Amino acid sequence: MLRDLAEPALRRCLALVPVLLGVSLLVFAMTAVALGDPARAMLGQRADPQVVEQIRREYALDEPLYVRYLTWMGRLVRGDLGMSYHQQRPVAEVIAERLPATARLALAATLVSVAAGLVAGVLAALRPGSALDHLLMGAALLGISTPVFWLGMMLALAFAVWLGWLPVSGYGDGSWAHLVLPALTLGAIHAGTIARMARSSLLEVIGQDYIQAARAKGLSEPLVVVKHALRNALIPVVSVIGIGLADLLVGAPLTETVFAWPGLGRMLVAGVGQRDLPVVMGAVLVFAVIYVVANLLVDLAYLVIDPRIRRAR
Amino acid sequence: MVRVLLVLLAWLLVWTGGVPAQKPGGTLRGVFNSDPPSLDPAQATDTTSSAVIRQLFDTLVELDERLEPRPGLAERWAVSRDQRTYTFTLRPGVKFHNGRTLTAADVKFSFERAARGKRPWVFEKLVGAPAVIKATAREIPGIRVVDPLTVELQLEKPFAPFLYLMAYDASAVVPREDAERLGVAFATRPVGTGAFTLKEWRRDDRVTLEAFKHHFRGRPLLDRVVFRIIPAEITRFNDYKAGTLDVSDIPTGHCRAVKSDPAFKGHVAVWPTLGTHAVRFNVEKPPFNDPRLRLAVAHAIDPSGIVDGLLEGCVIARRGILPPALPGAATGVTGPAFDRARARRLLAEAGMPDGRGLPPITYHYNTSDLNQRIAELLQAQLREVGITLELRRLDWAAHIKVVDEGSATMFRQGWIADYPDPENFLTVLFHSRNIGAAGNTSRYRNAEIDRLLDEADAMAAGPARLKRYQEVEQRLLDDGVWITLYHYSSRALVRPSVKGLERSPLSSAPEFLAPLRKVQLD
Numbered sequence: 001m002l003r004d005l006a007e008p009a010l011r012r013c014l015a016l017v018p019v020l021l022g023v024s025l026l027v028f029a030m031t032a033v034a035l036g037d038p039a040r041a042m043l044g045q046r047a048d049p050q051v052v053e054q055i056r057r058e059y060a061l062d063e064p065l066y067v068r069y070l071t072w073m074g075r076l077v078r079g080d081l082g083m084s085y086h087q088q089r090p091v092a093e094v095i096a097e098r099l100p101a102t103a104r105l106a107l108a109a110t111l112v113s114v115a116a117g118l119v120a121g122v123l124a125a126l127r128p129g130s131a132l133d134h135l136l137m138g139a140a141l142l143g144i145s146t147p148v149f150w151l152g153m154m155l156a157l158a159f160a161v162w163l164g165w166l167p168v169s170g171y172g173d174g175s176w177a178h179l180v181l182p183a184l185t186l187g188a189i190h191a192g193t194i195a196r197m198a199r200s201s202l203l204e205v206i207g208q209d210y211i212q213a214a215r216a217k218g219l220s221e222p223l224v225v226v227k228h229a230l231r232n233a234l235i236p237v238v239s240v241i242g243i244g245l246a247d248l249l250v251g252a253p254l255t256e257t258v259f260a261w262p263g264l265g266r267m268l269v270a271g272v273g274q275r276d277l278p279v280v281m282g283a284v285l286v287f288a289v290i291y292v293v294a295n296l297l298v299d300l301a302y303l304v305i306d307p308r309i310r311r312a313r
Numbered sequence: 314m315v316r317v318l319l320v321l322l323a324w325l326l327v328w329t330g331g332v333p334a335q336k337p338g339g340t341l342r343g344v345f346n347s348d349p350p351s352l353d354p355a356q357a358t359d360t361t362s363s364a365v366i367r368q369l370f371d372t373l374v375e376l377d378e379r380l381e382p383r384p385g386l387a388e389r390w391a392v393s394r395d396q397r398t399y400t401f402t403l404r405p406g407v408k409f410h411n412g413r414t415l416t417a418a419d420v421k422f423s424f425e426r427a428a429r430g431k432r433p434w435v436f437e438k439l440v441g442a443p444a445v446i447k448a449t450a451r452e453i454p455g456i457r458v459v460d461p462l463t464v465e466l467q468l469e470k471p472f473a474p475f476l477y478l479m480a481y482d483a484s485a486v487v488p489r490e491d492a493e494r495l496g497v498a499f500a501t502r503p504v505g506t507g508a509f510t511l512k513e514w515r516r517d518d519r520v521t522l523e524a525f526k527h528h529f530r531g532r533p534l535l536d537r538v539v540f541r542i543i544p545a546e547i548t549r550f551n552d553y554k555a556g557t558l559d560v561s562d563i564p565t566g567h568c569r570a571v572k573s574d575p576a577f578k579g580h581v582a583v584w585p586t587l588g589t590h591a592v593r594f595n596v597e598k599p600p601f602n603d604p605r606l607r608l609a610v611a612h613a614i615d616p617s618g619i620v621d622g623l624l625e626g627c628v629i630a631r632r633g634i635l636p637p638a639l640p641g642a643a644t645g646v647t648g649p650a651f652d653r654a655r656a657r658r659l660l661a662e663a664g665m666p667d668g669r670g671l672p673p674i675t676y677h678y679n680t681s682d683l684n685q686r687i688a689e690l691l692q693a694q695l696r697e698v699g700i701t702l703e704l705r706r707l708d709w710a711a712h713i714k715v716v717d718e719g720s721a722t723m724f725r726q727g728w729i730a731d732y733p734d735p736e737n738f739l740t741v742l743f744h745s746r747n748i749g750a751a752g753n754t755s756r757y758r759n760a761e762i763d764r765l766l767d768e769a770d771a772m773a774a775g776p777a778r779l780k781r782y783q784e785v786e787q788r789l790l791d792d793g794v795w796i797t798l799y800h801y802s803s804r805a806l807v808r809p810s811v812k813g814l815e816r817s818p819l820s821s822a823p824e825f826l827a828p829l830r831k832v833q834l835d
Contacts, residue, residue: 049750153551270348273708
């Protein structure tokens with residue numbers, strides 16, 4: 001099985017190179033060509049023209065765009081993400097400070113969305129057409145369509161300001177209490193999609209002959225669902241979880257802003273505002289790597305879940 | 314006998330707490346809306362950084378709540394008869410956080426270092442400073458170390474607000490050995506003489522300061538200050554309501570509600586600051602190279618919809634260009650009043666009756682909910698006289714680029730004074746030598762105004778100087794170069810338990826620039 005997994009893993013890793021090249025080129029061009037001079041953005045309301053010129057020279061902003069891109073790529077190959085214009089520190093250091101917070105939030109949000117989504121999907125599929133089904137699918141629809149910013153504010157108002165059970169915002173000292181509301185907010189985006197996909201996929205599988213056979217053997221319904229139906233229904237759900245990571249990444253800057261969570265998303269938003277190109281490029285690269293790696297893991301999960309795919313290879 | 318008893322009673326009252334005792338200790342929980350980019354006085358350009366720098370470093374001079382210069386690191390100073398030489402005598406025994414004693418050589422080093430930094434204009438008046446700013450010299454000859462406790466600063470020509478520059482945080486004194494040893498890292502590991510030291514800086518999360526026990530004024534009353542970094546104003550408000558912040562700002566659109574909410578009784582503090590929100594024109598380009606059109610726009614705008622409607626009366630109604638809180642701002646100055654009939658007459662005089670023949674004007678503004686709503690209001694008001702506005706919203710970096718390079722014809726751009734003097738508004742914003750990024754984004758050139766400003770800048774402080782600025786301000790308003798919409802205020806929430814937090818016009822919530830060494834918690 002390990003050999004089965006190694007080949008696609010390697011192929012995916014190689015595919016990562018052109019993906020990252022494409023993403024970096026696109027983002028570099030978009031950010032650099034967009035209106036705004038990083039040197040001027042750095043100097044506040046009163047800028048000395050000599051200082052603006054000096055900063056432009058210092059950061060090679062007066063070079064042609066392709067020269068700047070090639071210089072950046074050259075450094076990247078050597079593992080150097082450059083210096084932040086705004087913070088005057090290595091971008092790698094800036095990212096390393098924030099990556100743990102984002103990873104923690106993304107992981108917790110994924111757990112929330114997968115757990116809530118699967119449980120709701122399975123319960124709804126067990127009683128299709130029932131009041132419970134309508135209630136859960138209604139809630140799923142609400143989760144999908146509610147803006148992250150608004151949901152975050154409402155949760156903070158209810159659980160932090162009115163009830164006082166949880167902190168309003170911040171990272172605290174890394175305590176779980178600070179993680180709950182951001183993870184719920186970010187997880188809610190995706191829990192609805194997983195719930196709906198799990199329900200429809202499970203209903204399709206439950207209607208198949210081998211499930212009827214299992215029931216005819218006298219197996220209990222929970223055993224039939226969990227052991228026989230769910231495993232086969234998981235393939236499309238796992239796909240959705242992988243694709244849904246993109247939603248989490250999109251939602252991260254907003255969630256991190258609402259909850260003052262010191263993560264990569266907030267850093268990216270601030271970097272764009274400050275025209276801090278090296279920071280923006282670094283953050284986008286990290287997001288791209290996370291996305292590609294997550295999808296690789298999803299592909300590998302197919303192989304683990306469904307032996308037929310392994311055999312087909 | 315009765316008199317003796319009364320004296321005894323009075324003495325007892327004083328002894329037992331008739332006068333408030335200063336209670337040291339505690340942590341002040343403040344908040345910023347963004348992470349400070351740099352804690353190096355030579356590199357910072359934003360108010361968030363300044364708010365921390367002011368606690369970590371000291372300057373030769375300080376400004377009190379009424380913006381009067383008071384002794385800081387310098388215990389006294391003398392000004393020469395020709396107003397060009399300032400001699401500062403330093404306090405003896407001032408300690409840096411590293412334990413070394415401050416000397417006049419540190420002042421010279423710090424100023425020359427900062428002149429090569431991001432706010433060189435603070436030092437440009439010193440003899441020989443332009444060469445250091447241009448990086449063609451290392452030393453400023455206008456700074457002379459007379460002895461370890463005396464430093465003499467010589468100006469090219471008299472400049473009345475010079476003491477304000479010495480109170481500005483770019484003029485903070487740093488120890489040479491740490492600044493040179495740490496280089497760029499000094500921005501994250503600052504060492505000063507201030508009442509607080511940097512204990513911890515968790516990026517995008519919090520900045521923690523700790524009391525410096527050997528501060529030259531004695532140990533500050535607070536043990537610690539924690540500034541949380543919370544970008545969303547509604548989150549800051551929720552944190553304040555939940556009791557996790559001691560000071561914060563009032564979110565946009567909540568001012569009236571908060572002021573009338575009994576839960577916030579004794580918490581709300583609104584005070585005028587040194588800023589003006591304005592609409593400017595590029596006066597070099599048609600159509601606003603014609604003053605009649607500029608004035609037509611000015612007369613068509615009714616700022617009461619912004620002040621009373623959008624901003625709930627929590628800002629200062631417009632007067633002139635200078636904010637009323639600026640010392641020396643004249644009361645007699647008047648700008649074009651809201652008068653649609655006059656606006657229509659001016660349009661007709663310019664050959665564009667009811668706006669016929671006037672192409673749609675693009676109005677540029679930077680992204681914010683308030684700016685968006687103001688732009689929509691202006692669009693509706695100008696439509697009434699036949700002027701069509703097309704709205705163009707850009708984020709700050711993009712906005713400032715089109716404004717600086719002169720490609721925006723009509724745009725929003727306010728101004729907040731760096732120091733409390735009319736020169737910092739009028740000369741910076743309207744002198745022809747400052748065209749573009751240096752401040753004069755209206756690209757206004759008027760030799761007579763330049764001459765008046767040059768004269769006023771060099772005059773000794775006093776009524777004659779202020780009268781000269783008043784004349785300039787009135788002429789600029791009459792020329793329709795600038796339309797004031799309102800003057801800024803600070804809208805803060807401060808817990809009643811927080812005592813001694815100065816509400817200076819230079820200080821604006823949530824980034825209080827006030828000295829926190831004076832703050833104590835009940």
